[in-house]
Amino acid sequence: MNLKAFFKKIIISILIGLGIGLIIGIVFAFAAEEHIDILKTISILFIVLLTISRITYIILSFRKSSKEMRRLIKSLNEDFDLERYINETQVIINKTKNKSIKLYWALNLPLGYSSNGQYQKAIDYMLNLNVKDASSTIKGLYYNNLTFYYCELGNLKAALKTFSTGERFINKTLKNIHYTASLLNTKGLLEYLKGNLSESEELFEKSKVQAIANNHLIASSNLYLARIYIQTNRLAEAKLLLNYNISQKLLPIVLSETEKTLKELQSFSD
Known part of the structure; x- marks a missing residue:
């Protein structure tokens, strides 16, 4: 892995971490203000994080597929x-x-x-x-x-x-x-x-x-x-x-x- 790719992954990881932290903070703040049961709060948080993970997985999968497709199209169109x-x-x-x-x-x-x-x-x-x-x-x-x-x-x-x-x-x-x-x-x-x-x-x-x-x-x-x-x-x-x-x-x-x-x-x- 080159240095540029390494730092790119680090930045993405930090941004994801900050995003998750922000969501957790918002959910718990909302729960405290509205006196929502902590179990319900955790359940909501779990669903939100699961949804984010799923969306992230799909996006990354499509990006990987696009990269693979470009490589194979090259073998078709150029080779x-x-x-x-x-x-x-x-x-x-x-x-x-x-x-x-x-x-x-x-x-x-x-x-x-x-x-x-x-x-x-x-x-x-x-x-x-x-x-x-x-x-x-x-x-x-x-x-x-x-x-x-x-x-x-x-x-x-x-x-x-x-x-x-x-x-x-x-x-x-x-x-x-x-x-x-x-x-x-x-x-x-x-x-x-x-x-x-x-x-x-x-x-x-x-x-x-x-x-x-x-x-x-x-x-x-x-x-x-x-x-x-x-x-x-x-x-x-x-x-x-x-x-x-x-x-x-x-x-x-x-x-x-x-x-x-x-x-x-x-x-x-x-």
């Missing part, structure tokens, strides 16, 4: 070690006790399949998840991701049904800046498959703006924007986007589809 990503994610799922965190990890595991074009495998995995009692955000991500996988598989009927089922959760989750780009990308893909090229183009452009430094999401939007440009006879613009994608370090499936689309573009030019 392209899909098997390692899937295996390590499954290990974490198996050892995680908190249901919300377990489900959070489970939603991310199929990325290992979809990154290599195994969309049916990703769908099968998702369909085995139970999100009935999950938060709105988790439900939004679940229905968004499942819609995306169906879209990429070309199953528009299933994609529309899935999106319709989870639309209110997806729209709520759209407000969360961490997920906006991904959800806009899925909506763009859905409109593309429906043949609504203008709406699709607008959504992909918005997704790119929100994606900021997420090169893989930007590349995904670029790919479909290029396809829209080809269909609307804007070949030079399509070529620029596809060449940009080729210059990036992309996930296998995005690179493969980009190369395929570039060949299609060249056939138009010949």
Whole structure:
């Protein structure tokens, strides 16, 4: 442990101690003033401390999960070690006790399949998840991701049904800046498959703006924007986007589809 981390833990411990001390002082002062039975006071105090401990545990667990997820996403997006990503994610799922965190990890595991074009495998995995009692955000991500996988598989009927089922959760989750780009990308893909090229183009452009430094999401939007440009006879613009994608370090499936689309573009030019 480095010195900075050590002092950080010391400060956090002191603050927690002061907070607990303050709560104890307030509770006992209130009890003395109101002549409340000491046993009741201790019971109330116990419940308060238990609640604080539970909340603290959940917050720290989510922080740890987020850190682990960033590490694994790096192995997926930078190292392209899909098997390692899937295996390590499954290990974490198996050892995680908190249901919300377990489900959070489970939603991310199929990325290992979809990154290599195994969309049916990703769908099968998702369909085995139970999100009935999950938060709105988790439900939004679940229905968004499942819609995306169906879209990429070309199953528009299933994609529309899935999106319709989870639309209110997806729209709520759209407000969360961490997920906006991904959800806009899925909506763009859905409109593309429906043949609504203008709406699709607008959504992909918005997704790119929100994606900021997420090169893989930007590349995904670029790919479909290029396809829209080809269909609307804007070949030079399509070529620029596809060449940009080729210059990036992309996930296998995005690179493969980009190369395929570039060949299609060249056939138009010949």
